[in-house]
Amino acid sequence: xxxxxxxxxxxxxxxxxxxxxxxxxxxxxxxxxxxxxxxxxxxxxxxxxxxxxxxxxxxxxxxxxxxxxxxxxxxxxxxxxxxxxxxxxxxxxxxxxxxxxxxxxxxxxxxxxxxxxxxxxxxxxxxxxxxxxxxxxxxxxxxxxxxxxxxxxxxxxxxxxxxxxxxxxxxxxxxxxxxxxxxxxxxxxxxxxxxxxxxxxxxxxxxxxxxxxxxxxxxxxxxxxxxxxxxxxxxxxxxxxxxxxxxxxxxxxxxx
Amino acid sequence: xxxxxxxxxxxxxxxxxxxxxxxxxxxxxxxxxxxxxxxxxxxxxxxxxxxxxxxxxxxxxxxxxxxxxxxxxxxxxxxxxxxxxxxxxxxxxxxxxxxxxxxxxxxxxxxxxxxxxxxxxxxxxxxxxxxxxxxxxxxxxxxxxxxxxxxxxxxxxxxxxxxxxxxxxxxxxxxxxxxxxxxxxxxxxxxxxxxxxxxxxxxxxxxxxxxxxxxxxxxxxxxxxxxxxxxxxxxxxxxxxxxxxxxxxxxxxxxxxxxxxxxxxxxxxxxxxxxxxxxxxxxxxxxxxxxxxxxxxxxxxxxxxxxxxxxxxxxxxxxxxxxxxxxxxxxxxxxxxxxxxxxxxxxxxxxxxxxxxxxxxxxxxxxxxxxxxxxxxxxxxxxxxxxxxxxxxxxxxxxxxxxxxxxxxxxxxxxxxxxxxxxxxxxxxxxxxxxxxxxxxxxxxxxxxxxxxxxxxxxxx
Amino acid sequence: xxxxxxxxxxxxxxxxxxxxxxxxxxxxxxxxxxxxxxxxxxxxxxxxxxxxxxxxxxxxxxxxxxxxxxxxxxxxxxxxxxxxxxxxxxxxxxxxxxxxxxxxxxxxxxxxxxxxxxxxxxxxxxxxxxxxxxxxxxxxxxxxxxxxxxxxxxxxxxxxxxxxxxxxxxxxxxxxxxxxxxxxxxxxxxxxxxxxxxx
Numbered sequence: 001x002x003x004x005x006x007x008x009x010x011x012x013x014x015x016x017x018x019x020x021x022x023x024x025x026x027x028x029x030x031x032x033x034x035x036x037x038x039x040x041x042x043x044x045x046x047x048x049x050x051x052x053x054x055x056x057x058x059x060x061x062x063x064x065x066x067x068x069x070x071x072x073x074x075x076x077x078x079x080x081x082x083x084x085x086x087x088x089x090x091x092x093x094x095x096x097x098x099x100x101x102x103x104x105x106x107x108x109x110x111x112x113x114x115x116x117x118x119x120x121x122x123x124x125x126x127x128x129x130x131x132x133x134x135x136x137x138x139x140x141x142x143x144x145x146x147x148x149x150x151x152x153x154x155x156x157x158x159x160x161x162x163x164x165x166x167x168x169x170x171x172x173x174x175x176x177x178x179x180x181x182x183x184x185x186x187x188x189x190x191x192x193x194x195x196x197x198x199x200x201x202x203x204x205x206x207x208x209x210x211x212x213x214x215x216x217x218x219x220x221x222x223x224x225x226x227x228x229x230x231x232x233x234x235x236x237x238x239x240x241x242x243x244x245x246x247x248x249x250x251x252x253x254x255x256x
Numbered sequence: 257x258x259x260x261x262x263x264x265x266x267x268x269x270x271x272x273x274x275x276x277x278x279x280x281x282x283x284x285x286x287x288x289x290x291x292x293x294x295x296x297x298x299x300x301x302x303x304x305x306x307x308x309x310x311x312x313x314x315x316x317x318x319x320x321x322x323x324x325x326x327x328x329x330x331x332x333x334x335x336x337x338x339x340x341x342x343x344x345x346x347x348x349x350x351x352x353x354x355x356x357x358x359x360x361x362x363x364x365x366x367x368x369x370x371x372x373x374x375x376x377x378x379x380x381x382x383x384x385x386x387x388x389x390x391x392x393x394x395x396x397x398x399x400x401x402x403x404x405x406x407x408x409x410x411x412x413x414x415x416x417x418x419x420x421x422x423x424x425x426x427x428x429x430x431x432x433x434x435x436x437x438x439x440x441x442x443x444x445x446x447x448x449x450x451x452x453x454x455x456x457x458x459x460x461x462x463x464x465x466x467x468x469x470x471x472x473x474x475x476x477x478x479x480x481x482x483x484x485x486x487x488x489x490x491x492x493x494x495x496x497x498x499x500x501x502x503x504x505x506x507x508x509x510x511x512x513x514x515x516x517x518x519x520x521x522x523x524x525x526x527x528x529x530x531x532x533x534x535x536x537x538x539x540x541x542x543x544x545x546x547x548x549x550x551x552x553x554x555x556x557x558x559x560x561x562x563x564x565x566x567x568x569x570x571x572x573x574x575x576x577x578x579x580x581x582x583x584x585x586x587x588x589x590x591x592x593x594x595x596x597x598x599x600x601x602x603x604x605x606x607x608x609x610x611x612x613x614x615x616x617x618x619x620x621x622x623x624x625x626x627x628x629x630x631x632x633x634x635x636x637x638x639x640x641x642x643x644x645x646x647x648x649x650x651x652x653x654x655x656x657x658x659x660x661x662x663x664x665x666x667x668x669x670x671x672x673x674x675x676x677x678x679x680x681x682x683x684x685x686x687x688x689x690x691x692x693x694x695x696x697x698x699x700x701x702x703x704x705x706x707x708x709x710x711x712x713x714x715x716x717x
Numbered sequence: 718x719x720x721x722x723x724x725x726x727x728x729x730x731x732x733x734x735x736x737x738x739x740x741x742x743x744x745x746x747x748x749x750x751x752x753x754x755x756x757x758x759x760x761x762x763x764x765x766x767x768x769x770x771x772x773x774x775x776x777x778x779x780x781x782x783x784x785x786x787x788x789x790x791x792x793x794x795x796x797x798x799x800x801x802x803x804x805x806x807x808x809x810x811x812x813x814x815x816x817x818x819x820x821x822x823x824x825x826x827x828x829x830x831x832x833x834x835x836x837x838x839x840x841x842x843x844x845x846x847x848x849x850x851x852x853x854x855x856x857x858x859x860x861x862x863x864x865x866x867x868x869x870x871x872x873x874x875x876x877x878x879x880x881x882x883x884x885x886x887x888x889x890x891x892x893x894x895x896x897x898x899x900x901x902x903x904x905x906x907x908x909x910x911x912x913x914x915x916x
Contacts, residue, residue: 057634477900
């Protein structure tokens, strides 16, 4: 296993919806980082990065969230969160507040979990993990087409194919990949889009879970639980059996 | 004008299962065709960058290039007109036609003339305009329903719809819905209009400064008949269509139809430089908000658009909403970023009719950062208080909760107390919409925060 | 101020900071052999190649290929035809032409396109009002790709220069591809060397 010589000091960022609805993903992220030798702290007064407000264009309301986020996360070597869209907000959009040195430091030290494992820790082996299932990968749109650098190549662009999530999962025994017809089409979550444009959002979600079902996926894995929350809600309503799991849980060897 | 309710219109479109299904699948096929063409061209991404850079250069030197174009076109014997807005465009076209005693016009596809609402204006003057692109003609015959897609105007219709429409309007067999038979019926019915027209109208895909010529890309041959049969050819063109040199066409023609339809080139790529003997050629250069857009730091690159429609084909929201739901000549992702500049109040919902998934940006042959502009428009809409009250209130409530660790803990832990302090949070319960077609995630026994406090963080409690 | 001056003034005020005009490469290293590539591209676009066997006259070939054709309008010396196309005449009477025969100025292998100008067409509308278009092409006059094509003088000099890539087509009804939209129903290319000019 490749490790950086000095144990990295990591601030664990648990996005609000994971805190509220999927605490086990926060736990898996924490345990995984610790297993890999990180010293993990959990800034106790964290809430939300401001993304849901800023994505609505509501800079005025986003500002207080962003200020609180910076207050909680300033000064760490690494801020790691298991959500590409939240990290994308911090890194590329967090400008409702004055861009002080402290803010810039936070924005340039925030990492999505997969990129932190792949690029910073450069770990490829997770000997405690195994996942003997047919699995489809869902890359969130943010992780493909907004986050810089992206987690994986996208179907629109001509260029070499790569996938950091798949590279991490490559050495987890048992995974049998299945491919979707529309591998990286948006599933229709889109944050508050899922509420305010409910009809289109659900239709996109239904089409996505149909595609997964046709492909024969038992599990859908993603680095973004928000997409999966929406897809899972659609699949359950349709009575489909496929299950949804965050990549941190597989890499941590969680029993599911 | 009343704001467009894209979401409600989309719901109606989705309710019609057959139409939505065809629409989604067919446009996705066009996207796949585009990908296959891309795979044939090793320099594809270089071409996109070149196209984007050529457009950037032209737009940042637009005034000089417009003057160069005018100079060269005039020397070629073409008459150039300038229109500041839609009204002036329509007036100029009306005057040209009046001067030539034109009563009927055969016209090929032009989004600009739709943008200017030209047809109804000319109708008032007693001038009949016949659309000669089959898709546009279908839309015209259907009580002037607007096109729903900028490249395939009737893509929201099924063959049965066209069979019924043609039976009603051009006396075709109502029981035959074979697209080949219907297309032939369209051809037969349009032929006399071509032959009878006093004037032809086209748009243009590109204006070339160095030669004063313009290029029209079509598949049906209708533009070339319109331009080459009647003794008068009028082309309406937006000022952003300029490119500097003929050699730049190599880049744009290679990208255009591959991006639009997944075909290597349109059947016809027509370069008009000078009128035929005994005929006249006029170009109306139209601003209509374009010069103002050029001054908008976050949005001027939208003027690079070459109207290929690739962003529509790939857009998962557009494919499931239908183009008419956008309430504009320009639907889909490019419409989402063009329309708010035209009328912010009317089109305030459009930037929210997007998941900001970014596929549009990645297929755009001129690399317009469409999804990032959507994000920027949301900021403007919020700033200008154009978000609906209910939505604004919900955000205000959410912001209060999210910016206060104590309150946030209580809300996500489901403490009843909160509802008394924030009754609106319950009145406006977003999960109501969530649960219409989706299951709500099970509430965990404890939040992560509670787990941490219990397992790791006794100090904090 | 005129509308022209107002528009130009506003454009000038609003122009973003200047950026450079890039050089456009020809992207013509390792292009495939032009004639086979042209044939494949043309077929992709819905056009066809007509083989003219040694010793068969073009007139006979066309009579065989278009048995129903009553009016054949030829503007090439190699084919006789039975309809006179005279420069400057009213194009409307071309509506009755069944088959038009023209020579391509050159062709583009990448896209299966043939180029005409007002010189080849004599009357531009001929290439659209006819039901079928037959094109004579000298296979030595095929460029590899569109970048090379746009180096040609036609686009600088001709009043009208057009690339035909197969016959007219539409897919406006349920995406079903139909050839013979508003223009010609078929486009056939015959490889036929240009007759040297005798002065």
